[in-house]
Every structure is written in C-alpha cells, then in structure tokens.
Amino acid sequence: MKKVRDLVDGVLLLDKPVGLSSNDALIKAKRILNAKKAGHTGTLDPFATGLLPLCFGEATKFSQDLLEADKTYETLVHLGIKTNTGDTEGEAIETRPVDVTIGQIEAVLERFRGPILQVPPMYSALKRDGKAYYEYAREGITLEREARPVTIHRLELLGYDAPFLKLSVTCSKGTYIRVLGEDIGEALGCGAHLNALRRTGVGALTADGMITLDDLSQHAAPLSLLAPVDALLSTFPSVELNDDLAKRFLHGQRLALGKEPSVAVPAEQGRVRVYHGGRLLGTGVLGEYSILAPERLISTAP
Incomplete structure (x- = not known):
C-alpha cells in the first residue's frame, strides 16, 4: 500500500x-x-x-x-595539482611546483573580481543534445564550450598555508567555484583544484x-x-491587505492600493510579499499608481 x-x-x-x-x-x-x-x-x-x-x-x-x-562560499584551493574534474573527486592529471607569494596571490585575485568570463567545466550537469556534459567527459569526449559572463562580487583571501589557499567568494548565479579555483591556479602558474567547498549563503x-x-x-x-x-521573501517589502482586498487579491484581481487609505504602500515599485492578518497570501508586483498585480499565490491562504 x-x-x-x-x-x-x-x-x-x-x-x-x-x-x-x-x-x-x-x-x-x-x-x-x-x-x-x-x-x-x-x-x-x-x-x-x-x-x-x-x-x-x-x-x-x-x-x-x-x-x-547570489551565492557565498568558502573554499580551499590546492595549488600545484590539477585534476580532471577540478576537485578532489577526480584523478590528478598534472603536478607543478608551487612558489608564489602573498603579493602574487593578491594581484591575481584582483584580476578575478567583478565581471569575468568563465568556461563551464566538462564535469557539469549542463546539457548538449539532451546529454549532460559529465556523460561526455566520462566517455573521454571534450566538447567546445563557450565562455559565459559571471560576476565575482567579492573574492577575499582568508589564508595561505602552501600549497593551500583559503578563499571566501560571493558570486552571481551560474558561477563554478571549481573553475574559479582552476583559473586562479593557472594565473599563478602552478595549476590547482578544489580541496574543499562550503556554501555559506544563498541570497539573503x-x-x-x-x-x-x-x-x-x-x-x-x-x-x-x-x-x-x-x-x-525577506528582501521584499510587505503589504498588509484588509478583508475585502485580500479576497480580491486571491481571486487574481489587480488592486488600486493608492485609493485605499487603510493600506501602507511601499515607496518603491517592484515585487512585494502580501499578507492578510499576518498570514502570507503570496507575492505581487507593485506598479505605477500603486497598482498591485498578483504574481504567485499561496493556495493554503484563507
């Protein structure tokens, strides 16, 4: 059963x-x-x-x-050893000596801050012709991949105990920290792979x-x-509706909140979280003239 x-x-x-x-x-x-x-x-x-x-x-x-x-990570980059996956799960494919200074590391990190182009790794879930890249990689096939724009909002050196480089990274969606670690290793002239990766933040x-x-x-x-x-939804402004407005909102109706003196309307336009009696009804989009349009509704709302 x-x-x-x-x-x-x-x-x-x-x-x-x-x-x-x-x-x-x-x-x-x-x-x-x-x-x-x-x-x-x-x-x-x-x-x-x-x-x-x-x-x-x-x-x-x-x-x-x-x-x-955006996502935030702490990562330990192992300099001097490249693996076929860019992390500890792969096999070592190249070993080089590590002879870098803190000054050289800081100079290289500066090059990776802000908007950058990043080539997605073969060992990833991205697909081509309905087949994941990692499936091609396991068959020994390497595909041409187009570099994609990502943004490294923050890249901070937390410590260096050769050959291990500890970094904190805040980045845009679609960023591969494995690739970032490998690229930093290449820029330092010794290659690298990720020894450890821990995510500490997702949005707010x-x-x-x-x-x-x-x-x-x-x-x-x-x-x-x-x-x-x-x-x-904690980063969105909130709107509290009265009984009548809540009922209309849940029926998918647009609401002219500017004409409702009982409703405190956020100053800026954009997405808002909508409540009635302290209970979440869903999200809406606040537009010109304080018009609130329903976006996603909670089916369990009263």
Whole structure:
C-alpha cells in the first residue's frame, strides 16, 4: 500500500554533508518529514557541504528566486595539482611546483573580481543534445564550450598555508567555484583544484540556523525546524491587505492600493510579499499608481 504523504509547507536550511548529491539530500529530508512535495534551490556538488535550502509544499513556488540569487562560499584551493574534474573527486592529471607569494596571490585575485568570463567545466550537469556534459567527459569526449559572463562580487583571501589557499567568494548565479579555483591556479602558474567547498549563503539566507540530516532525523518534532515560507521573501517589502482586498487579491484581481487609505504602500515599485492578518497570501508586483498585480499565490491562504 502506497504511503500517504503529508502536506508540509516551509523551508529547511539544510547543512548538506559531503558525499551526498543535492537530490539525495532532498530525498532523505523529504522522507524524514514525510512531505508530499519538495524541491531544492540549486545543486551543490557531492564533495561540497553547507547551505542547501530545501523548499516544501507552497515554498516550492518561490524556489526560483533562490536559483537566481547570489551565492557565498568558502573554499580551499590546492595549488600545484590539477585534476580532471577540478576537485578532489577526480584523478590528478598534472603536478607543478608551487612558489608564489602573498603579493602574487593578491594581484591575481584582483584580476578575478567583478565581471569575468568563465568556461563551464566538462564535469557539469549542463546539457548538449539532451546529454549532460559529465556523460561526455566520462566517455573521454571534450566538447567546445563557450565562455559565459559571471560576476565575482567579492573574492577575499582568508589564508595561505602552501600549497593551500583559503578563499571566501560571493558570486552571481551560474558561477563554478571549481573553475574559479582552476583559473586562479593557472594565473599563478602552478595549476590547482578544489580541496574543499562550503556554501555559506544563498541570497539573503545564511548559514545561521542550518540543520543537519542527523539533527532532523533525531528531533522529536522535526517539522518545528522548518522556517516559514516567507523566509524566502525577506528582501521584499510587505503589504498588509484588509478583508475585502485580500479576497480580491486571491481571486487574481489587480488592486488600486493608492485609493485605499487603510493600506501602507511601499515607496518603491517592484515585487512585494502580501499578507492578510499576518498570514502570507503570496507575492505581487507593485506598479505605477500603486497598482498591485498578483504574481504567485499561496493556495493554503484563507
């Protein structure tokens, strides 16, 4: 008999362990919570650890925002050794001596700050002709890849104990830290691969309050560890609607908030989170003349 899953809504800030794929981590968390619907917000490589926000139920409607968000990482770059995957999971393909100074490292890091072009790695989930790059790579096939623009918002040297370089990186979506580490190694003349990678931030979400799978499985009330759905929307201004406006909003109607003296309207146009009686109704877009257009609605809202 098929197990009945529960309707679970919320966000879990999972501290993904090393060795698990993001999807495997999601499946384990979903099973522990007996949740009917769940999704993650952008993959972490199996060798990587750290912040993997998991969305359950109604929160999955807003997961795209985190896919588009900037990410923050701490990484340990092993200079002098290149691997075929760019990380510890691959085989060493080249070894070179490491003879660099802090001054040389700082000068090279400056070259990678701001907008840069990055060639996606062969060992990635990107696809060509319906087949993932890593499948081609495992067959010994190397494809031509076009460089893509990404932005390194912050690149900070945390420490250098040769041959290990510890960095903190905040970057735009689509950035491969493996490739960044390899490119820094090449610029230093010695090559490199990632020894460790830990994600500490996704958009406005941080590592504070992360939960391990062990913590989740051993907790007497694991559902209490979930953050509310609107944890994903904390950077948006909020709008509180009265009874009549809330009903109309949930029916998909546009609202002229400028004509409603009871509603405090945010000063700037753009996306907003919408509430009634303190409960999230969904998101909307505030346009000219304080017109609020519904965007994504919470089906469990009253």
